[in-house]
Amino acid sequence: MHPSRRTFVAGAGLLPLATHLAQAAAPAEAEPAGLLRRAIPSSGERIPVIGIGTSRRYEVEPTPEKVAPLREAVQRFVALGGSVIDTAPSYGTAEDVLGLILPQDGLREKVFLCSKVGTPGREAGAAEIARSFKRMNTAMIDLVAVHNLVDPASNLATLRDLKAEKKIRYLGVTVWRDSQFADLEPLMRRETLDFVQVNYALDDRRAAERILPLAADRGMAVMVNVPFGRDRLLRAVQGRELPGWTADFGCASWPQFFLKYVLSHPAVTCPIPGMAKASYVEDNLGAARGRMPDAAQRARMEALVDAL
Template sequence: MTRENGLTRPGLTRQGFLGAALTAAVGGGAAAQGTELHRRPIPASGEPLPVIGLGTWRGFDVGAKPAERAPLREVVATLLRQGGRVIDSSPMYGRAEGVTGDLVAEAGARERTFLATKVWTSGREAGLAQMTRSLQLLRTDRLDLMQIHNLLDWRTHLPTLRDWKAEGRIRYLGISHYTESAYDAVEAVLRAERLDVLQINYALDDRAAETRLLPLAAERGVAVLVNRPFGGGGLLRRLAQTPLPDYAAELGCASWAEILLKFVISHPAVTCAIPGTADPGHMAANLRAGTGPLPDEALRKRMAATLPG
């Protein structure tokens, strides 16, 4: 890890080198283009994940018409072509799990994707039924990550997730939330239970997770997936007519979206940001944010202090 002019340039670890070699071998495209995504290890295993993934909320809740699915097919293709892997979904996202499963299967890309979803119901039997249905919709017999969403009935579901992990039906388990008012409860579970992953909201204008949750996740060896890295969308809309700051060129950013993502993934506790999109061009821009220099701590503070209205 080196620093230069307020930027952090991540060095390539042995795991990162092996990941780059694998990406090149399967034709992922990113290494060949000289724009390889940075990777961060999942602390529980050391498995490296690309720092930019894909969320499927709203955008993937579509029907089977070719015109509806064509842009999403290209979103997934862009993710994989540029070295991404992580696709996050949920039973609460309407038809998104089924669409995701179909598109990944059509691309023959199951082994190149890291599929994550959630359980969000009460009761053991209801949880088992929902998770089994997710496996079916995602067209796989093993999920990479299952998360207890919003901590709903987590004491019931966590033993089930541990059983599924022991049986090989899931590879990692975790919790997810997006409401700051629940952070005390999230912190309590993080301290009390052994988890692999925390999914939480974090953005340049939503930094409450910095106070306790991100440091605690690092301390406890828990990977962090970041949802809402654009502040739920409102921040991007507010910045649409604002000129890019002077440091944009130093970071290699051509848009506010790239700047916002670079801020998020530059936090050392963050493993992967999962912005949602149904636009292939936006997917490509998001992935560009995961390459090149990242802001160091001094620049991060400046970014937070000078965020336009």
């Protein structure tokens, strides 16, 4: 692994702070449904700590046969207490697929729906957002974020107008690779954002150096994409037995291991792994229950992955 990905500033004081914040928040996180919830700092609204990401896995032909397993996954997700679903216009047919799934069984009212705008220019960006509303068959989108920092000045202005009109409830920005942090950090300092979405995983920890602490300081919720490192982590442990010591924080599978690491950072609000099967939903949501690893356990998790 690249040395920069091994850098974690816990030793300089972040983990004592993380432990303090996690302990302070823990008593209020458990909900009757059993899933942990965390607050969106700008509003205090609490959302379940694991969502569904639709990149790649929901980019299927929008036919009944292709959509059926995805519908089953979303139904199971909501039945177990999940709500956050993240998509984007650039994810092929994913918005169209959600437009077929969510109007049924009252799912739309139970889902915290997120999309993005990734087109430069005020008019073009507004037109892309309008298409998202139409494709997903909804009159309101909970969160729209500027995708990959594309023309943030124009697109954030549009999103603020939509928020004022109550067509969206939250706004934010997204990145997906470490090289974008140099542009993300100053934007986070100068703009008022409800959410940032960043890459953060057990083998990609650079966001914890500056971005996650800054989000906490600025009162921004953090959505985490690629918490499995685009499946790098799952491939790395294929065929390996889960260590027995992970039972100390209620871990029953490798996906839960990787998700609980991400969630144990106090600035993280909600990772969004791809979940295209009901069985994946059931497993991943197991990470949203019980206690999280403490500072010593996090260090042990890092050492395990760094040695792979």
